[in-house]
Amino acid sequence: MALFKKQAGLGERLAALEEAAQIGAPYLAPERRERLEQVAHAGAQRRALSAEHTVVGFFGATGSGKTSLFNAVVGEDLGKAAARRPTTSSPLAAIWQPAGSEELLDWLGVEDRRERPGEFAPGAGPIILLDLPDFDSFELSNRAIAERLAGQVDVLVWVSDPEKYADSVIHNEFIRPHANHSAVTLAVLNKSDLLAARDVDTVVASYAGLLRDDGLTNVQVVPTSTLTGAGIDDLRRAITRVAKARTAQTARIEADIVSATQDYAGARGTGGVAKHAKRDMDEVLAQAAGADRIAETTAAAYRKRLHERTGWLLTSWVTKFKPDPLRRLGLREAPDELGVHRTSMPELDAASKAVANRGVRDYAAAVADGLPHEWSAAVADRSEEISRSLPAELDRAVARAELPAEPSKGWNALKVVQWLALLAALVGVLWYLLVAFVPGALTPLLGDTLVPGVEGWPIPTLLIMAGLLTGLVIGLVTAVFGGMLGSGVKRRTRAAVREQVAAVSQTAVADPLLAIRADYDRFAERIAVAAG
Secondary structure (H helix, E strand, O other), X not given: OOOOOOOOOHHHHHHHHHHHHHHHOOOOOHHHHHHHHHHHHHHHHHHHOOOOOEEEEEEEOOOOOHHHHHHHHHOOOHHHHOOOOOOOOOOEEEEEOOOOOHXXXXXXXXXXXXXXXXXXXXXXXXXXXXXXXXXXXXXXXXXXXXXXXXXXXXXEEEEEOOOOOOOHHHHHHHHHHHHHHHXXXXXXXXXXXXXXXXXXXXXXXXXXXXXXXXXOOOOOEEEOOXXXXXXXXXXXXXXXXXXXXXXXXXXXXXXXXXXXXHHHOOOOOOOOOOHHHHHHHHHHHHHHOOHHHHHHHHHHHHHHHHHHHHOOHHHHHHHOOOOOHHHHHOOOOOOOOOOOOOOOOOOOOHHHHHHHHHHHHHHHHHHHOOOOHHHHHHHHHHHHHHHHHHHHHHHHHHHHOOOOOOOOHHHHHHHHHHHHHHHHHHHHHHHHHHHHHOHHHOHHHHOOXXXXXXXXXXXXXXXXHHHHHHHHHHHHHHHHHHHHHHHHHHXXXXXXXXXXXXXXXXXXXXXXXHHHHHHHHHHHHHHHHHHO
C-alpha cells in the first residue's frame, strides 16, 4: 500500500472540475455550475494555447492613471503611435516576441495588437501586456470586458491611486473575488507624486493591509508615478520576475480552481445510509399497504377452502355460498388475462397514505443526512414525487405477493374419506328403507335375517353411525387444524407482502434517493481531485 498518493496533474484537475460541474448540474444553482464549467473550460483552453507567452493585464479604476502607467512600462504612448485605435474602450496589447500569439489573442478577444521590438527584459521571454478598460466604468460593455479578461489573463496588475486605493466598492467587487490569485497579482499605488515623500510608505502599507484583508497575501505594492518616473523600473522588474518563473499560467489556472472549489472545501463522501433506515421504511410501508389485513383475510380464505374440502359433507356445502374473503377484498392470486398483477382493492385511504408518506420522509431524512443543502433539497423534492406515485406501486406489490390461501392437495385424501363415510351412512339408510318397503329385494342376499347385527348392533345402524361420526370427527379435527394452520398462513402471507413491499421500496424509493447521495459522493470525489 502506497504511503503517499500522487497529486493529480493540472490537466487531470481541470477534467475533474468539468466532471464535477456535470455531476452537480441537476443540483447546483446555475451560476455556481457555470462558474465550475467556466474555470474548467478557460483553463483547458489557455493550456491549449501558447504556453510561452505570459499575459499581464493592467486593471484600474477611472482616474487611476492606468493607461499612462501602461505606456510608461511599455516605453511609448501606443495610443498616439497608432493610426487609429478601434475604440477607447477596447483592450490594447503590447507584444514582445509575438510568434505564436495570434490564437491566444483571438481567445482573449483582443483586436488592437502592437508588436514591440526585442525583449521586454533580459530572460523575461515572450510577454503580452494588456491595457484594459476601467473596471468601474459606467459603460457596462467596458466593465464586462474588464471582468472577462480578469478571468483570462495570467497576471493581474491592480492599479490604484492615493484617492481611490481604499474604495470599498473596488475592493469588494473587483479585488476580493480574486483573493486566491496572490501568486499572480501585483498591486500598484500610482500617482505617488501626489503624496508627500514621508507619507508614501504609510499609504503603501495601508494599501497592503487592505489587500491582506481582501485575502491577498504576500502581494507587493509598488508605488509609481508617471510624472516623475518613480517606481516604473520597479514595476517592470516585478513583471519580469513573474514572467521568468514561467509558472504564471499554471499558477493562475490553479488559483482559479481553488477559487471555484473553495465553497466545497472539505467535501467528503458521505458513506452509507444506516441499515435500519430501509428496514424501518419497509415496516411502515407494509403497514400502509395493509399487510396485517391481507394476512388475516388470506388465513380466513384458507380456513374456508379447507372446510369446503374436508368439512362434514352434510354442512360444508353451505360454506360454498359464502363469498371468498380474498375476492371480497379484491385480491387476485394469479395474473389477469393480460399477465398483469394488480388488485381491485380500494385506493389507500388518507390515513394509510399518511403512514406511507411518513415512512418515505423518514427514509429520505436518513438519506439526506450529511448532504449539503442542494443535495438534501433534491432528496426532499424527489421523495415528494415518489410519495405521489407510491400507492399504485404498493398495490402492485400486494398483487405480486404469493398468498398461501389454497390448502395442499394432500387434504384431498380426507375428502375421499368423507365421501366414503357419507356413502356408508347412505348405504345404512338405504338398507333400512329396502327392509321397510321392499323386503323381497334383500331376501336373495340375506335370507330370512334382513338386518344382521354385530355384538347386538344392527349393521345398517353401524354404517349410519360410523359414516356420520367419521364425517363429523374429520370435520371437527380439520377445523381445529385449520385454525392452527391459519396462524402459519398469516405469518407466511405477511412475510410475502413485506418481501414484495421491500422490493418496491428498493426500486421506487431507495434507488432514486440513493442515486442522489451517490451523485454527491462522486461530486465530492471529483472536487477533491480538482482542488488537489
